[in-house]
Each structure stands twice: as C-alpha cells, then as structure tokens.
Amino acid sequence: MPKEVLLPELAESVVEGEILKWxxxxxxxxxxDQPLVEVMTDKxxxxxxxxxxxxxxxxxxxxxxxxxxxxxxALIDESAEAAAAPEAAAAAAQAAPPEEAxxxxxxxxxxxxxxxxxxxxxxxxxxAKKPAGPAVAERPRAGTNKYGRVLAxxxxxxxxxxxxxxxxxxxxxxxxxRVRVEDVRAFAEQQAAPAAAAAGRPTVxxxxxxxxxxxxxxxxxxxxxxxxxxxxxxxxxxxxxxxxVDEADVTELVALRQRLKPRAEAAGVxxxxxxFFFKATLQALRKFPMVNSSLDEAAGEIVYKKYYHLxxxxxxxxxxxxxxIRDVDQKTVLELAAEINDKVARAREGKLSPDELSGSSFxxxxxxxxxxxxxxxIINVPDAAILGVHTIQxxxxxxxxxxxxxEMLYLSLSFDHRLVDGAEATLFLxxxxxxxxxxxWMLLGAV
Amino acid sequence: MATMTLVQAIARTLDEEMARDEAVVVLGxxxxxxxxxxxxxxxxxxxxxxxxxxxxxxxxxxIIGAAVGMAAHGLxxxxxIQFADxxxxxxxxxxxxxxKLRYRSGAQFTAPMxxxxxxGGGVKGGHHHSQSPEAHFVHTAxxxxxxxxxxxxxxxxxxxxxRDDDPVVFLEPKRLYRAVKEEVPEEDYTLPLGxxxxxxxxxxxxxxxxxxxxPEVLQAADELEKVSVHPEVLDLRSLMPWDxxxxxxxxxxxxxxxxxSDAPRHASFASEVAATVAEEVLDQLExxxxxxxxxxxxxxxxxxxxxxxxxxxILGAAKKLLDY
Numbered sequence: 001m002p003k004e005v006l007l008p009e010l011a012e013s014v015v016e017g018e019i020l021k022w023x024x025x026x027x028x029x030x031x032x033d034q035p036l037v038e039v040m041t042d043k044x045x046x047x048x049x050x051x052x053x054x055x056x057x058x059x060x061x062x063x064x065x066x067x068x069x070x071x072x073x074a075l076i077d078e079s080a081e082a083a084a085a086p087e088a089a090a091a092a093a094q095a096a097p098p099e100e101a102x103x104x105x106x107x108x109x110x111x112x113x114x115x116x117x118x119x120x121x122x123x124x125x126x127x128a129k130k131p132a133g134p135a136v137a138e139r140p141r142a143g144t145n146k147y148g149r150v151l152a153x154x155x156x157x158x159x160x161x162x163x164x165x166x167x168x169x170x171x172x173x174x175x176x177x178r179v180r181v182e183d184v185r186a187f188a189e190q191q192a193a194p195a196a197a198a199a200g201r202p203t204v205x206x207x208x209x210x211x212x213x214x215x216x217x218x219x220x221x222x223x224x225x226x227x228x229x230x231x232x233x234x235x236x237x238x239x240x241x242x243x244x245v246d247e248a249d250v251t252e253l254v255a256l257r258q259r260l261k262p263r264a265e266a267a268g269v270x271x272x273x274x275x276f277f278f279k280a281t282l283q284a285l286r287k288f289p290m291v292n293s294s295l296d297e298a299a300g301e302i303v304y305k306k307y308y309h310l311x312x313x314x315x316x317x318x319x320x321x322x323x324x325i326r327d328v329d330q331k332t333v334l335e336l337a338a339e340i341n342d343k344v345a346r347a348r349e350g351k352l353s354p355d356e357l358s359g360s361s362f363x364x365x366x367x368x369x370x371x372x373x374x375x376x377x378i379i380n381v382p383d384a385a386i387l388g389v390h391t392i393q394x395x396x397x398x399x400x401x402x403x404x405x406x407e408m409l410y411l412s413l414s415f416d417h418r419l420v421d422g423a424e425a426t427l428f429l430x431x432x433x434x435x436x437x438x439x440x441w442m443l444l445g446a447v
Numbered sequence: 448m449a450t451m452t453l454v455q456a457i458a459r460t461l462d463e464e465m466a467r468d469e470a471v472v473v474l475g476x477x478x479x480x481x482x483x484x485x486x487x488x489x490x491x492x493x494x495x496x497x498x499x500x501x502x503x504x505x506x507x508x509x510i511i512g513a514a515v516g517m518a519a520h521g522l523x524x525x526x527x528i529q530f531a532d533x534x535x536x537x538x539x540x541x542x543x544x545x546x547k548l549r550y551r552s553g554a555q556f557t558a559p560m561x562x563x564x565x566x567g568g569g570v571k572g573g574h575h576h577s578q579s580p581e582a583h584f585v586h587t588a589x590x591x592x593x594x595x596x597x598x599x600x601x602x603x604x605x606x607x608x609x610r611d612d613d614p615v616v617f618l619e620p621k622r623l624y625r626a627v628k629e630e631v632p633e634e635d636y637t638l639p640l641g642x643x644x645x646x647x648x649x650x651x652x653x654x655x656x657x658x659x660x661x662p663e664v665l666q667a668a669d670e671l672e673k674v675s676v677h678p679e680v681l682d683l684r685s686l687m688p689w690d691x692x693x694x695x696x697x698x699x700x701x702x703x704x705x706x707x708s709d710a711p712r713h714a715s716f717a718s719e720v721a722a723t724v725a726e727e728v729l730d731q732l733e734x735x736x737x738x739x740x741x742x743x744x745x746x747x748x749x750x751x752x753x754x755x756x757x758x759x760x761i762l763g764a765a766k767k768l769l770d771y
Contacts, residue, residue, distance in 0.1 A: 113625075113626060114570070114571060
C-alpha cells in the first residue's frame with residue numbers, strides 16, 4: 001500500500017509552500033532522504049528529502065501549485081517489489097566491470113566542478129589573423145624609448161645581427177614603432193634588391209664645413225636629375241665597367257662628308273659625322289652579337305638582340321638624355337642624319353616622348369664638340385656597351401716612315417665585362433675603326 | 448583497454464601497485480573504511496586489510512611523518528592528504544624530513560614515498576579546498592613534483608612515483624577527477640618524470656600548462672585553430688624535474704609563449720618557466736613570455752569561475768603575444 005508524503009512544516013511560522021520543481025518522475029525508485037521536490041516558501045527554497053525508500057507511484061501536486069503544510073503531495077510504494085530494486089542495482093553493479101559501475105563519488109563529494117559553460121569571448125573574432133605582419137610601417141625608422149634606445153623584440157635584434165642590418169634603420173611596424181622580425185627581413189630584402197639599390201644602399205653622410213653654412217644652397221633632388229642619379233648608380237653598381245681606347249685616321253671620312261654635305265643640304269638635311277659612326281657600329285655589332293646583348297639577372301639568361309636600336313647621349317640644359325634611334329639597320333645614312341638631327345633638337349627642347357628615350361640595345365656618346373681627349377662613358381644599362389667618339393683634329397702621325405698630318409679621332413669603348421671579354425671588345429672596336437677609316441668600303445654594305 | 452575517469456585510474460593504479468608489491472601501503476584521513484572523500488582508495492581496505500590501508504587521525508604532520516618513517520624502514524607508503532590545502536601542518540615533515548633524508552644520511556636512507564593530494568580550484572571549494580600549492584614543493588630541493596591532467600598520465604606517472612626511491616608530491620586536479628573518461632591500457636606501464644606531452648602541434652605560439660587548466664587550454668587551442676592560428680601545446684605533467692628541453696625547443700620554433708596554471712602568479716611555477724625561457728632563448732623571442740594564472744589573493748569563493756584561467760583569458764593572452 002503506497003504511503004502519502006506530506007508537505008512538512010518547512011520553517012517556523014510557515015504555513016504554505018509553492019511546488020517549484022519535481023526532482024524525480026513517477027515510477028522512479030527513490031532512496032530514503034533522496035531529494036524529491038523543490039519547494040519555495042516566503043523565506044527559503046528547499047529540497048524536500050524523501051521520508052522513506054520505495055517507488056514514487058504518483059505525484060499529487062503540480063509544479064506551480066501553492067499548497068498548505070501537511071498536504072499530501074506524493075504517493076510512495078514501499079512494497080517488496082520496489083524494495084528489491086536497490087539490491088538488483090547493487091548486484092548489477094558488482095557484475096559490471098568496475099569502470100562502468102556507478103561512480104558514487106560524484107554524489108558524495110561536497111565539492112563539485114561547476115559544469116556551467118563559461119562564455120567565451122574570442123578577441124580574434126572578425127577574422128583577425130596571426131602576426132599583423134610588417135605591412136606598411138608608419139615610421140621611416142625604428143621606434144625608440146625616451147633614452148633613444150631602439151624598441152625591438154629580441155628575435156628581431158638577433159636577425160638584424162645575423163643579416164648585418166642596423167636595427168635603428170629598420171622601420172618598425174609594431175606598437176610604438178617596435179621592430180619585429182618581419183620588419184628586419186623586409187628591410188634586408190629591400191636593401192638587397194637590385195632595383196632598389198639606389199634607394200636602399202648605404203648613404204654617404206654629408207656634413208657642411210663649419211662656418212660655410214651661409215655659402216651653401218640646397219635644392220631638392222627632383223625630376224630628371226633624380227632619374228639620372230638613379231640610373232647612373234644602377235649602372236655603376238651593376239655593370240662591371242671596363243675600357244678600351246683606340247684611334248682612327250678619318251681623313252677619308254672628313255673628305256667624304258665634305259663632298260656629300262651640299263647634296264644632303266639640298267635634301268634639307270644637315271650632315272654630321274654621327275650617321276657614319278652609326279653605320280660603322282651597326283656593321284661591327286652584326287659581327288659581335290655579344291656587344292648587342294643584355295643580362296637578364298632575374299632569369300639568369302643572356303638576351304641576344306636581333307634588332308639594332310642605338311641610343312645617343314645628348315647634353316641638354318636640364319641634363320643628360322639618351323634618345324633612341326630604332327632599327328638602324330633599316331635606314332640610309334641620309335635618313336639616319338635626319339632622324340638624329342630631329343631627336344637631338346627635340347631632346348634639347350624637352351619634347352621627346354618616353355618611348356623615344358627607352359629600348360636601346362647599344363649607345364653612342366659624342367663629346368667631340370666640348371673638348372677632352374677621351375672619356376670613360378657610363379654604360380646605359382641594361383646595354384652591354386657604349387661607344388664614345390671624340391674630337392676630330394689633325395695630328396702628326398707616321399705614314400711610310402714619314403710624319404704627316406692626318407685627321408685623327410679617339411674612340412673609347414666602355415663595356416660590361418660580365419658579357420663582353422676584353423679581346424672581343426678590342427676586336428669590335430677595330431671593326432668600327434676599319435669602316436670609318438675606309439668609308440667607301442663601309443658604304444658598299446650599307447642600307 | 449578500459450574507459451575510466453582520472454580518479455578511477457588513480458584507484459586502479461593503487462590497487463595494481465599494492466597487488467604487485469607488498470611494501471606499498473596507503474595511509475590518510477578516511478582512506479580506509481570510506482575509501483577517501485573522492486573515493487580514490489575505495490575498496491582497498493576490504494581487499495588489503497587495515498594494516499596496509501590505514502585510517503589516520505586528523506593530523507597531516509602525523510600522516511607525512513609516519514610515511515617518512517615507514518619509507519626509511521623499507522615500505523613504500525602512499526599518503527593521501529585529503530585536500531592539498533591541508534598539507535601545511537605536515538609541511539615541516541615534508542620539507543625538513545622527507546626532502547632531506549637522502550642528503551642528511553649520506554644516502555644511507557631514502558624516503559621512497561608518495562604524497563598524493565587533490566589540488567586546484569573550480570569546484571566551489573572556497574579558501575581551504577581550492578589552492579594549488581605546487582610552488583612550495585618545487586622550491587624545496589629533494590622533492591619531486593608531478594601534476595597530471597589525464598587518466599592515462601595519472602596511471603603511468605603514479606606507478607613511476609611509487610617505484611621512485613625519493614619522495615614525490617603527486618598533485619591531482621580534483622576538478623578533473625570525473626570530468627572526462629578516457630581509454631587507459633590494462634597493462635602495467637610507467638611514464639618517465641620530467642617528460643612533457645605535446646597535445647597540439649603548431650608554429651605560431653606555444654602554450655605550456657599543467658593540471659587543472661587542461662580543458663580551458665585545449666578549448667582555447669581549438670578556438671585559435673578556427674582563426675588559423677596554430678598553437679604548439681605542451682602539458683608539462685611533471686614540474687620537478689620538468690621538461691625544459693621540450694619547452695625551449697617549442698619556444699624556439701614559435702618565438703612566443705604563454706604559461707597557463709591556476710596557481711597564484713607571484714613566484715609561481717609559471718614564473719619559473721617564463722624566467723628560464725627569457726634566460727636561455729631570449730634571441731628567439733618575438734614577444735615577452737606571458738603568464739596566465741590565478742590571482743594573488745586567497746582563493747575567492749565568490750569568484751570561483753574567474754580565478755581559474757578562462758578560455759577568454761587564454762585567448763586574450765594569445766592576442767597579446769601575436770600583436771606584440
């Protein structure tokens with residue numbers, strides 16, 4: 001016969017309680033003192049322990065009900081059948097392997113883990129990624145503390161030592177300009193890159209002599225001057241510049257040009273020596289393709305060019321420019337003369353377009369009208385060489401054991417020894433000279 | 448293989464070692480008849496009798512002192528301190544006697560004993576049932592200190608501790624006693640002291656931890672993976688000796704390190720790891736070592752959830768390391 005469970009007097013002067021929550025279900029086996037139900041009074045919330053062991057047959061009140069004390073709230077059956085249940089459970093526990101037996105410890109322990117899930121706030125939410133990376137450093141140099149000591153992580157300092165980088169020069173991308181490992185690596189790569197050689201190479205410090213500050217004027221390095229500076233530095237740092245000088249007896253060429261001048265003039269063209277030098281050079285380049293080549297360092301390849309675009313160095317008021325005469329092998333002496341005149345004139349007016357100033361495969365610089373015995377020209381990289389032609393003047397030379405006056409010319413060939421060997425360069429220059437010394441022979445093969 | 452909780456692995460291991468070696472005895476408060484408050488010694492007294500599983504008075508000085516005497520005379524006692532917080536009355540016996548015996552006697556005597564103690568917070572235990580006192584022990588030369596976080600490690604390292612000829616303090620994270628079940632091999636196996644376990648492999652930062660904080664660390668590692676940050680995660684398992692080589696190797700690989708534990712920060716074992724890293728591999732560091740620890744207050748009952756490092760705090764430290 002099931003017994004009634006009455007709502008007890010939960011505390012002094014409490015007359016009723018609200019049934020908050022049933023902790024067992026109908027049909028469940030309950031132990032003596034096992035919590036049955038949560039009850040709230042105006043003073044406290046308590047778990048009501050079962051007054052006896054058995055099976056909970058029926059709940060007599062529902063959650064939310066407010067009931068007076070001494071009210072029956074459940075029926076529990078203490079019969080043999082129900083009482084046998086715990087024994088059966090104990091037997092089952094014994095039969096089962098220990099690890100699967102009920103772990104009483106969970107219930108017994110006073111101190112239990114808090115199993116409620118803590119809220120996780122992930123500061124990386126929103127796709128934030130790992131090391132922010134050097135990206136764009138906001139400062140031109142490393143950040144420092146108030147004593148001027150550089151802010152840098154230890155690994156960045158170590159890497160800087162290994163790479164021979166001055167850590168103070170490295171733009172820091174971290175907080176307060178702190179230098180990180182990526183910054184040092186980026187800085188070292190920038191320094192090493194040939195294209196950035198001019199920008200990243202160690203600079204020569206400039207100091208004004210004391211007392212002469214007023215006698216100096218400073219202008220920003222801008223425009224053509226800056227381009228020239230960069231191009232010259234690139235040439236100086238990249239090419240292995242080597243020089244060969246020779247002389248030519250151009251008495252015949254002087255006579256020929258004198259004879260052809262009126263005819264050119266009749267065609268509206270002022271005839272200089274340059275178109276003849278162009279033709280002689282073209283014919284020599286055909287015999288020595290190495291001199292008309294370039295080095296593609298990134299690809300590790302030598303580029304042989306089957307076209308002949310000759311640059312011509314022109315001094316202008318703004319600075320040096322090098323207009324390019326394209327496809328010299330397809331033009332006559334007269335056509336070359338006209339094009340050279342046109343480009344030199346427009347170079348001095350600053351009216352050449354960018355594509356007229358690029359793409360040379362070889363260059364010629366003529367400094368004859370300014371004086372100087374001969375020069376050591378800077379190669380217009382990535383060309384392999386440049387030919388310097390100088391003043392034509394009568395000099396005493398030995399012909400048939402007699403000293404005679406001849407129209408003489410010095411020629412200097414500046415070449416990149418990485419591509420062209422010395423013997424090759426000397427023989428190339430001889431080929432040019434043979435042609436300008438015997439221009440009639442040269443014209444035999446001219447276009 | 449059987450699946451079991453950490454505390455079941457402890458109970459199983461004690462049973463196996465007592466069966467293997469008659470010299471192994473267990474003593475402590477309530478370890479016999481009741482089987483220990485966490486049931487880590489349940490059933491042992493029925494099986495091995497009250498002479499080998501001894502219920503002691505409430506005196507930690509007596510428990511540890513008796514263990515030292517037993518150990519010096521050929522037994523291998525495994526003493527249980529009911530909560531690590533209770534060890535202090537027995538601290539003198541541990542520091543002045545157990546730790547010194549080998550040295551004071553010129554190795555005529557050693558103290559092959561284990562002092563097991565449930566350690567750490569996260570169980571709403573308040574000031575006296577939540578502390579992580581490992582710093583006291585690692586600071587005492589002559590003691591070895593183990594701090595496990597898994598059932599598998601508990602078995603392998605408890606066996607090693609019992610068979611060791613010197614005193615071993617064996618810290619058990621009470622919060623993890625029944626947190627997870629895992630496969631533990633049936634056969635007899637041991638794990639060496641001083642060998643860390645790599646829980647995750649990654650190249651972006653290193654997380655070093657031990658004991659109670661394991662679930663938070665591993666959850667944080669999973670959160671990091673979700674945002675493509677790959678942590679190298681090391682569970683030290685043993686604090687004295689500790690796997691310095693593994694930590695320095697991992698830090699050399701990642702350049703960034705945090706140490707996570709629920710002990711107070713000041714002069715903590717986490718501090719020891721951080722100092723060692725700074726001293727030995729400074730050149731490899733891309734950020735200062737970061738400690739994620741408990742706080743320098745008595746363990747607060749009301750802030751139980753905040754005291755043990757949370758996943759959020761670990762992630763915050765990861766962000767600090769990566770953004771430095």
